[in-house]
Amino acid sequence: MIIVLKKGVEEVKIQEITERLSEVGFKVHLSQGVEKTIIGAVGDRSRLKGLDLEALSWVEKVVPILAPYKLVSREFHPTDTIIKVGNLEIGGSQIHIMAGPCSVESRSQILETAHAVREAGATILRGGAFKPRTSPYAFQGLEEEGLKFLAEAREETGLAVTTEVVDVRDVELVAYYTDILQIGARNMQNFNLLKEVAKTNKPILLKRGPSATLEEWMLAAEYILDGGNDQVMFCERGIRTFENYTRNTLDLSMVPALHSLSHLPVIVDPSHGTGRWQLVSPMAKAAIAAGADGLIVEVHPQPEKALSDGKQSLTLPNFQKMMAELDKIAQAVDRPFAEGGDR
Amino acid sequence: MIIVLKKGVEEVKIQEITERLSEVGFKVHLSQGVEKTIIGAVGDRSRLKGLDLEALSWVEKVVPILAPYKLVSREFHPTDTIIKVGNLEIGGSQIHIMAGPCSVESRSQILETAHAVREAGATILRGGAFKPRTSPYAFQGLEEEGLKFLAEAREETGLAVTTEVVDVRDVELVAYYTDILQIGARNMQNFNLLKEVAKTNKPILLKRGPSATLEEWMLAAEYILDGGNDQVMFCERGIRTFENYTRNTLDLSMVPALHSLSHLPVIVDPSHGTGRWQLVSPMAKAAIAAGADGLIVEVHPQPEKALSDGKQSLTLPNFQKMMAELDKIAQAVDRPFAEGGDR
Amino acid sequence: MIIVLKKGVEEVKIQEITERLSEVGFKVHLSQGVEKTIIGAVGDRSRLKGLDLEALSWVEKVVPILAPYKLVSREFHPTDTIIKVGNLEIGGSQIHIMAGPCSVESRSQILETAHAVREAGATILRGGAFKPRTSPYAFQGLEEEGLKFLAEAREETGLAVTTEVVDVRDVELVAYYTDILQIGARNMQNFNLLKEVAKTNKPILLKRGPSATLEEWMLAAEYILDGGNDQVMFCERGIRTFENYTRNTLDLSMVPALHSLSHLPVIVDPSHGTGRWQLVSPMAKAAIAAGADGLIVEVHPQPEKALSDGKQSLTLPNFQKMMAELDKIAQAVDRPFAEGGDR
Amino acid sequence: MIIVLKKGVEEVKIQEITERLSEVGFKVHLSQGVEKTIIGAVGDRSRLKGLDLEALSWVEKVVPILAPYKLVSREFHPTDTIIKVGNLEIGGSQIHIMAGPCSVESRSQILETAHAVREAGATILRGGAFKPRTSPYAFQGLEEEGLKFLAEAREETGLAVTTEVVDVRDVELVAYYTDILQIGARNMQNFNLLKEVAKTNKPILLKRGPSATLEEWMLAAEYILDGGNDQVMFCERGIRTFENYTRNTLDLSMVPALHSLSHLPVIVDPSHGTGRWQLVSPMAKAAIAAGADGLIVEVHPQPEKALSDGKQSLTLPNFQKMMAELDKIAQAVDRPFAEGGDR
Structure with missing residues (x-):
């Protein structure tokens, strides 16, 4: 999951969220560009229950990386179902x-x-x-x-x-x-x-x-x-x-x-x-x-x-x-x- | 209901359909323009059950005139429901x-x-x-x-x-x-x-x-x-x-x-x-x-x-x-x- | 063209519009159902320039019957263009x-x-x-x-x-x-x-x-x-x-x-x-x-x-x-x- | 920009692309999760001309982080234009x-x-x-x-x-x-x-x-x-x-x-x-x-x-x-x- 932060977000907020994500088991990487700060978080998104990042006023958007389905996917089950x-x-x-x-x-x-x-x-x-x-x-x-x-x-x-x-x-x-x-x-x-x-x-x-x-x-x-x-x-x-x-x-x-x-x-x-x-x-x-x-x-x-x-x-x-x-x-x-x- | 017929439809088909509509109680009016023949049929469309005019190969389209709803309409119930x-x-x-x-x-x-x-x-x-x-x-x-x-x-x-x-x-x-x-x-x-x-x-x-x-x-x-x-x-x-x-x-x-x-x-x-x-x-x-x-x-x-x-x-x-x-x-x-x- | 009138429109309006349509060359047919009055008008719609029927407050809708294109249509030119x-x-x-x-x-x-x-x-x-x-x-x-x-x-x-x-x-x-x-x-x-x-x-x-x-x-x-x-x-x-x-x-x-x-x-x-x-x-x-x-x-x-x-x-x-x-x-x-x- | 790779992509491909991105001035971060490998690339996307990452068969998708417009944006020009x-x-x-x-x-x-x-x-x-x-x-x-x-x-x-x-x-x-x-x-x-x-x-x-x-x-x-x-x-x-x-x-x-x-x-x-x-x-x-x-x-x-x-x-x-x-x-x-x- 990629979390894009709004311009000018305070350091303390960033620290807070990265700690929180680490706590629930995410591997976190912070990337600060000239214009945007983004947080990459690798882990099981279901652990986020009770933490809706998109509701935070200083988060611009959250981009999911993994598909939300599993059992129906070919990655999970490579051969055709007959x-x-x-x-x-x-x-x-x-x-x-x-x-x-x-x-x-x-x-x-x-x-x-x-x-x-x-x-x-x-x-x-x-x-x-x-x-x-x-x-x-x-x-x-x-x-x-x-x-x-x-x-x-x-x-x-x-x-x-x-x-x-x-x-x-x-x-x-x-x-x-x-x-x-x-x-x-x-x-x-x-x-x-x-x-x-x-x-x-x-x-x-x-x-x-x-x-x-x-x-x-x-x-x-x-x-x-x-x-x-x-x-x-x-x-x-x-x-x-x-x-x-x-x-x-x-x-x-x-x-x-x-x-x-x-x-x-x-x-x-x-x-x-x-x-x-x-x-x-x-x-x-x-x-x-x-x-x-x-x-x-x-x-x-x-x-x-x-x-x-x-x-x-x-x-x-x-x-x-x-x-x-x-x-x-x-x-x-x-x-x-x-x-x-x-x- | 307005029934628009395809160009070149045979007279016998037109007669057949107007008779059929009359039988089930429609007031029918035939209008033959240079390019299209159209049939106006005034009556209760629910009587048409078992006659899907649009499935006839020589019908171009059927244009309903009355709204298909009644109880919810203001025409039926002019004053606001509170x-x-x-x-x-x-x-x-x-x-x-x-x-x-x-x-x-x-x-x-x-x-x-x-x-x-x-x-x-x-x-x-x-x-x-x-x-x-x-x-x-x-x-x-x-x-x-x-x-x-x-x-x-x-x-x-x-x-x-x-x-x-x-x-x-x-x-x-x-x-x-x-x-x-x-x-x-x-x-x-x-x-x-x-x-x-x-x-x-x-x-x-x-x-x-x-x-x-x-x-x-x-x-x-x-x-x-x-x-x-x-x-x-x-x-x-x-x-x-x-x-x-x-x-x-x-x-x-x-x-x-x-x-x-x-x-x-x-x-x-x-x-x-x-x-x-x-x-x-x-x-x-x-x-x-x-x-x-x-x-x-x-x-x-x-x-x-x-x-x-x-x-x-x-x-x-x-x-x-x-x-x-x-x-x-x-x-x-x-x-x-x-x-x-x-x- | 079919003109559907609103419920309760005055007779004088209907007469006015049918006369106007006849004047510009339409063949007009009036059909008064229990719920709706509709006017069928057969003729060349381009003659209507300067008469926008849908802008009249007592007209519910106008249903065109003829396609608005001609040269591209198969009715006009039945054989395939190569x-x-x-x-x-x-x-x-x-x-x-x-x-x-x-x-x-x-x-x-x-x-x-x-x-x-x-x-x-x-x-x-x-x-x-x-x-x-x-x-x-x-x-x-x-x-x-x-x-x-x-x-x-x-x-x-x-x-x-x-x-x-x-x-x-x-x-x-x-x-x-x-x-x-x-x-x-x-x-x-x-x-x-x-x-x-x-x-x-x-x-x-x-x-x-x-x-x-x-x-x-x-x-x-x-x-x-x-x-x-x-x-x-x-x-x-x-x-x-x-x-x-x-x-x-x-x-x-x-x-x-x-x-x-x-x-x-x-x-x-x-x-x-x-x-x-x-x-x-x-x-x-x-x-x-x-x-x-x-x-x-x-x-x-x-x-x-x-x-x-x-x-x-x-x-x-x-x-x-x-x-x-x-x-x-x-x-x-x-x-x-x-x-x-x-x- | 976030580049999500397909499952099972070869190491050599990953190395190739991260080097290429670094060469044109991107700050690159590689993140290998259990299911997906993703590359974060911070930099000016216009430098990518002549490199369409989405056309690579082993790239699943590319997620842009920065908005593609600038002059019209409030980030660029915070006060209202009158x-x-x-x-x-x-x-x-x-x-x-x-x-x-x-x-x-x-x-x-x-x-x-x-x-x-x-x-x-x-x-x-x-x-x-x-x-x-x-x-x-x-x-x-x-x-x-x-x-x-x-x-x-x-x-x-x-x-x-x-x-x-x-x-x-x-x-x-x-x-x-x-x-x-x-x-x-x-x-x-x-x-x-x-x-x-x-x-x-x-x-x-x-x-x-x-x-x-x-x-x-x-x-x-x-x-x-x-x-x-x-x-x-x-x-x-x-x-x-x-x-x-x-x-x-x-x-x-x-x-x-x-x-x-x-x-x-x-x-x-x-x-x-x-x-x-x-x-x-x-x-x-x-x-x-x-x-x-x-x-x-x-x-x-x-x-x-x-x-x-x-x-x-x-x-x-x-x-x-x-x-x-x-x-x-x-x-x-x-x-x-x-x-x-x-x-």
Whole structure:
């Protein structure tokens, strides 16, 4: 940690602080330039509890040197984490496509979609049963009934199933029915929910908050790993910016950035990331080219009748078409699609 | 609602959609310009469930005309809502100052602060017992013990008490000990938490999410009113922007904007809004000048020893000094400070 | 154009405005819903000069229906524009790579780089002679001497040459020495500069402003087309967001968005778009996969000795390696690299 | 400057870099923690030209300690700069109001406005003659004729006059007719324009770019001071964020931030800062309460007939009303309005 002092700070203050830092175990080095005095302090920052240096009026700024996360970092865990979902492996050499409707709306809708996406090459079925909606007047999901339809689709098709959990009280229920628990973007910093899903033995798909920095996102994952569950995938789904032609701005640079800083797999959601179905296929291809370990894509048999997100959902034929194009990109980066198979 | 069609759409499509809209009760008007065909549809948009017009490939865009919120809007409820907290009235002619530490750290810390802020003119004590922290390794709050200290400070000083609730399972507990429930910025769209606090009969302080638009914020309040609790205050606490000299960008224009669109009171948090204690007093004055109904300010007896947010906390003497300056602004806008008094 | 009126507006106002609109040639339709009165007005909005409807106190909002640009739009010009630079064609079936140092620093630096990038498959050489720098104390470029070095490199290698012009007074000079004029991000809305480059017969590479919306960017291009030069390429180079792990957030969704809205080619700059050389290759691949017509990439023989942007520059071997990987993606999207050749 | 090295970097590299830094005059300190090696280097960073440490593959990051600006900083120049415009003093104890239309549209419009704003207490007349407009089809200003009308209004009323200059070729002309040169938001980083206005002896009003950080803004001012003109005022006019209820997000925290970091005066533009005339008066009051040295406000005799920015312009009566309210705030912060008077 580097502590930059304000110009003209008294000697006695400097002595006081260096002694204090030494006491709690820091190796301290004082450097007095013509314009600034800076203190370098090497040690474990957690020992500083109860000493907020930035609150001191004669401190200009404190620059941390060590990253605040540990378990999620590649420095701590150099090899890639591979997440097992039944016999699927996410984060290995193969690419996985998760596809399905925004919301589970009916038994027939989810079954029809499941068969079609499996046919086209997806290995995991997505679908929301508990829907966090901006307006209280919007469709809020089928809840447990939706989970049952998902489970039935799994039985019929052999696809693994992923769905979002939004409430600490539902974690057990959702974990019972599904294979991967999604933490939605709005809940990325719902820390109690993170602690709760950490207690399950299910893989977690952790979406990036719409205004979360890379560091905050990694710290959210750190909560889950720290809670005992190291089966976490990051999911980039776009951030909020001034540009509103697209629903969000899909930040694909996070794919190589996360691969360099962390050992955990990275999934991309081009549907929420763009908000327009016409942009989904190009951005899906871009995501694979950038090194994503998988995609999660909204697909609906009749998008114009969808109860949510119709505007960004692919029809079944469009999904099929996209998969054919994606296949070429996957091959160009030497990462074939995973075989759909029985879980 | 205005539906703008793509150039060259077939007549049959137009007929189909106008018929469909008429059937569900819309008054439809077709307008064919040289370049665009647009359909005006007057009616209740909720009848559209199961018809996502924007998912149709020949629709360019859909422009809603009516606001998606109702209960929070001034059109629906023209007179100002005044929120009663004991014998205090928030949203009326007087201004209320909520002050106290970021976290409740000990009995003595909260009692010392409570006496000092009351002395200086605050009417409400703030202090966090459940702390949502970016890092799992940061201080997470004293939990119920903290609530008890707050309640004791209330008994001793007659101040009302506000604290944040972060978990649906704690709502009852927090409501038992405190007078105003805070929904933190990161939970603004934790819809189940909104539904849960709506069931209490306590006033709610609803902080703006760091990347929430005005409309999303009003819709979050709508969840609480729709759930049966109309005692909601908005709290502007800064938004996330590219500027990082400040922790957040305090968006004071929301004060007059909300007063024009809604009947609910507006509180401002200059501590989180700036992240630097040196900026708190100027921005507090600005907030009152802009028409805020109150402030919530972080104050700590020894900010450099604070377990959280020391950098943005005022010392007790600085708080006192700020209150004296604020008093002049309050008088200049004809809104005197509320009397501290027994609740 | 749709004009939404405030609740309770007087009949006489409505009549006044509809008559006024009819007079200047609009086809007007009045629609009175239970909650809102709206006026649809079909016609040429430029006739409204001297009538700012949004300034009327009883108008709630005005929603434009037509796009404010014309010449750049695909509706106006359905087929792709192909830009000729000597015998190169940008925007056609082949992909072009522009590469070179941020700044031209010396004759030997630019010649060495030119040969190396040509060898690796680039067809266009980039290099800055006039450098817009955030600090007045930073290296400001070699100016005309730099242009001469670029021209010499062109003679030696047969590469076309592109460089930025930052001042209306230098347009002629820069046009004399180079093949493509770059408008830098900070000058995207320097309208007089746009008007000046429109007068040359050189192709223009128009970078997106760091906080420019898609619509503003298209309107900046419209200035150039309106000024008589239709040889414009868009260049996405990242936008400013809250995320600062990367220098900018590269918004690849603009590639398919622009291809759908406009007929002009789209180039991507992964160097400024990320600010870290480690991220350049993955994002370059992503850009091609998303459909970009070309890339502009910073390459330097010794990035650690670069006078600007060393952090985001590829070494010559790394550029070569990237080109080999890009080649596979280009083939996967059926768009081979252009042949380097004599201009 | 602090140089953080990657884990596992070879000793020889470290030795190489510390020697190199020592050679160019840095005082170097090496600090080897368990996890990171960091090098502290005290000295003049400009000596590093030709050594971009961040481009070295074994350097993790470089943290600058000194601010990159000097002349604009309060450390360099501790006392407030007071700018003289005729007999007016900006930045002293009095507050100045600049008011007038967005564009000069006609002789009568500017004269009527000038008399009215002077009557209400303004000391400086604003009005645009050269208009940078997003669309090439929008009104582009009366140019020199507009400047003449402004000069005439000055003669008639004794108000000082400010107008924007957008082109390096017009600087002399604009300086001839007016008292304060405005650099518009889009030109904040038009460095050649900054260099050109630095050569005049006129005060400069430097608007913040819509996506400029505080540091970039100060560096833009540094260009002007470095060019020999130290009569610079900052003007906060809102930044671009995701919120689009307002045209921009007015960042009033910049007022106290700039006052702490710089000696130059700070003006606030609540008209562009909000884009809605209804919000102008509350935000003007807030700006004064936050410590602004003056305001620049758009006023138009008939906003609904304005050729630009009618939506955010006050009518003459509304301006008068605002001035009366502002007066109370100005008194509350002990900074009376400046007397209108002869320049």
